[in-house]
Amino acid sequence: xxxxxxxxxxxxxxxxxxxxxxxxxxxxxxxxxxxxxxxxxxxxxxxxxxxxxxxxxxxxxxxxxxxxxxxxxxxxxxxxxxxxxxxxxxxxxxxxxxxxxxxxxxxxxxxxxxxxxxxxxxxxxxxxxxxxxxxxxxxxxxxxxxxxxxxxxxxxxxxxxxxxxxxxxxxxxxxxxxxxxxxxxxxxxxxxxxxxxxxxxxxxxxxxxxxxxxxxxxxxxxxxxxxxxxxxxxxxxxxxxxxxxxxxxxxxxxxxxxxxxxxxxxxxxxxxxxxxxxxxxxxxxxxxxxxxx
Amino acid sequence: xxxxxxxxxxxxxxxxxxxxxxxxxxxxxxxxxxxxxxxxxxxxxxxxxxxxxxxxxxxxxxxxxxxxxxxxxxxxxxxxxxxxxxxxxxxxxxxxxxxxxxxxxxxxxxxxxxxxxxxxxxxxxxxxxxxxxxxxxxxxxxxxxxxxxxxxxxxxxxxxxxxxxxxx
Numbered sequence: 528x529x530x531x532x533x534x535x536x537x538x539x540x541x542x543x544x545x546x547x548x549x550x551x552x553x554x555x556x557x558x559x560x561x562x563x564x565x566x567x568x569x570x571x572x573x574x575x576x577x578x579x580x581x582x583x584x585x586x587x588x589x590x591x592x593x594x595x596x597x598x599x600x601x602x603x604x605x606x607x608x609x610x611x612x613x614x615x616x617x618x619x620x621x622x623x624x625x626x627x628x629x630x631x632x633x634x635x636x637x638x639x640x641x642x643x644x645x646x647x648x649x650x651x652x653x654x655x656x657x658x659x660x661x662x663x664x665x666x667x668x669x670x671x672x673x674x675x676x677x678x679x680x681x682x683x684x685x686x687x688x689x690x691x692x693x694x695x696x697x698x699x700x701x702x703x704x705x706x707x708x709x710x711x712x713x714x715x716x717x718x719x720x721x722x723x724x725x726x727x728x729x730x731x732x733x734x735x736x737x738x739x740x741x742x743x744x745x746x747x748x749x750x751x752x753x754x755x756x757x758x759x760x761x762x763x764x765x766x767x768x769x770x771x772x773x774x775x776x777x778x779x780x781x782x783x784x785x786x787x788x789x790x791x792x793x794x795x796x797x798x799x800x801x802x803x804x805x806x807x808x809x810x811x812x813x814x815x816x817x818x819x820x
Numbered sequence: 821x822x823x824x825x826x827x828x829x830x831x832x833x834x835x836x837x838x839x840x841x842x843x844x845x846x847x848x849x850x851x852x853x854x855x856x857x858x859x860x861x862x863x864x865x866x867x868x869x870x871x872x873x874x875x876x877x878x879x880x881x882x883x884x885x886x887x888x889x890x891x892x893x894x895x896x897x898x899x900x901x902x903x904x905x906x907x908x909x910x911x912x913x914x915x916x917x918x919x920x921x922x923x924x925x926x927x928x929x930x931x932x933x934x935x936x937x938x939x940x941x942x943x944x945x946x947x948x949x950x951x952x953x954x955x956x957x958x959x960x961x962x963x964x965x966x967x968x969x970x971x972x973x974x975x976x977x978x979x980x981x982x983x984x985x986x987x988x
Contacts, residue, residue: 536945540964689909722897723862725895727897
């Protein structure tokens with residue numbers, strides 16, 4: 528079975544290490560993909576703020592494109608895309624009047640009809656559920672970490688039921704924790720674990736965004752974590768790309784490496800540092816390599 | 821923020837309008853327990869707290885609500901919605917209130933305008949720069965295809981995005 532691969536704009540345009548490491552591990556795991564990088568925007572929060580109907584029509588357009596290609600599942604790297612698609616799927620069904628409006632907007636502009644029912648998955652779900660951690664450990668993981676402590680951050684739009692309507696658990700999904708623990712990494716308790724990273728308000732209120740980011744980084748730091756593990760390109764951007772900006776704003780030093788789960792998994796599957804793009808993370812993540820067996 | 825209200829400024833239709841919208845249809849279930857505000861990571865910075873927003877809609881205080889700073893401080897983390905014992909979809913409601921604010925011509929944060937412009941021009945919220953394209957090439961990643969924006973432009977013309985971009 529093939530998945531429609533929709534990496535999302537941030538991984539495509541600003542975070543090649545995510546796309547790179549994801550493609551590397553999918554190739555090795557024999558996950559067949561049909562590239563859907565030519566599909567338009569998913570209709571995220573900034574568009575929802577202007578016109579919710581248009582945002583839903585955009586989500587439905589991508590789903591309709593997948594449907595037309597005969598794909599029954601889209602796999603994405605970005606929780607924002609994930610949540611937009613899931614919300615469109617549920618919203619169009621649940622609110623018939625709204626669904627009709629959105630479908631009309633879509634068919635009158637893009638000439639597409641969306642029948643509904645294209646499944647949406649985050650890459651983590653494909654690995655965790657479709658392949659399974661048991662098989663992953665048995666057949667693909669050739670080395671692990673020892674003594675590495677990670678602050679796992681699952682990303683709001685992935686881990687909250689109300690953001691995506693998928694039953695992975697309330698508030699704090701354990702899915703990423705389980706994967707990380709399977710690699711020999713200890714997932715530490717940190718007080719602000721389920722809090723937002725602050726990235727979505729970066730463009731509206733920079734100070735507040737940095738304040739939130741600072742609180743999160745501080746909480747991860749005092750929990751004794753050696754790194755933060757993320758699955759969302761925007762959270763990754765906030766913690767890694769913006770760490771030095773946050774440090775200046777809140778007047779604290781963190782120097783906390785932030786790695787994507789695909790990078791960690793890739794390393795344990797035998798890829799080297801370059802193949803998972805570890806060098807492209809802004810805060811040097813080389814320290815975590817010392818924990819590799 | 822003004823805490824007293826001139827009754828002539830109260831909108832008698834606002835509550836019903838919001839209840840009819842896709843984003844607002846769960847609103848009436850709120851019983852003001854304040855779980856949303858105590859769960860919100862940015863509530864302490866807000867001039868109007870999330871639970872107050874709901875009550876203000878019920879009271880028809882549209883003018884004050886659409887002008888508050890808090891509307892744009894919501895990080896859409898869905899913690900409020902997750903914990904609401906009454907199933908009020910507050911995060912979506914706040915997104916809907918931004919929509920109302922924009923319709924009233926109140927504020928258009930520059931970033932929203934930019935997002936709409938990028939969407940209209942490239943079909944993506946963020947389009948890769950030439951530098952990033954070259955970087956991908958060096959990494960042997962497939963180049964990012966350009967998107968046929970005709971359908972997007974059609975959508976833009978039929979929605980409020982056109983007003984933001986002043987293309988109508």
